[in-house]
Amino acid sequence: MPELPEVETVRGQLEPLLVGARIIDGDSHPSGKFNQAPDAVGHSIEAVRRRGKYLLVDLLPDRGGRRELIVHLGMTGGLHVVPSPDDDPYQRARWGLDDGRHLVFRDIRRFGRIAVVAHGDHRSLPTLHQLGPEPFDPGLDAAGFHARLVRSNRRIKTHLLSQRPIAGVGNIYADEALWRACIHPGARRVGLERSGRLLDALRSVLTEALAHNGTTLRDFRTVDGATGSNQHRLDCYGRSGQPCGRCGSALTSRSLDQRTSTWCPTCQAR
DNA sequence: CGGGGTTCCTGGCCGC
């Protein structure tokens, strides 16, 4: 599932392909999750940015104010630039570019989302509107992260997945970072020292995943159709029953707040 | 307004 490293991998590949192109036509699947895609027609692409798991495409219109094309990849979404579209049944949106190429959004399970809004107006996307700071924001330190973590009494992992303490962390990298920081996913009170450890763990886990073009469990593909390779480096996620790489205990798995979590019962004791 | 429950989706996998 695309989280920060996967989305950033896509952003980095997409930007040089798209900047300067003009969108001349578009169509979409009728679902309300995708049917704003054609609203980007008539705009030129200025930049491709990212906030958390959201791709933000800055649009310069022929006339009127600046707009923004927002794409969330959901579980199985992918963006590809192709010379001509085929009859892919999982294509959910397509934008024709002025040089004849097409930007295509394909998403098997339709958990993704597309919006076209006035530039910077994120009110229609509550999670983006209330998104926490980027993990690599140099202004974010242990004290600041701790202050955001203690705003909620929910389980630490549930809080991380809400995107409010920090942006871009999903189930895979939450499990990985909590394992690395030796924090139980169900912990509710995390002090300053553990907050600092968790921030460091998040940064290292995300940096390493980005260096390997993200994690492909099944569906994730980069813009050119390649898989990531970080799946071979996971210490915790999806490894229930296998030995912990630190202490050898069998990793355990359980559903917390309707989300599967895996952790080491020894290293990550309550 | 925070938090809890529900919903959207389909392919892969398991057991019979």
Add this chain to the structure above:
DNA sequence: TGCGGCCAGGAACCCC
């Protein structure tokens, strides 16, 4: 071989 049932899960959405 075929098929019903279950699972994966981000974020919008509704409600208290």
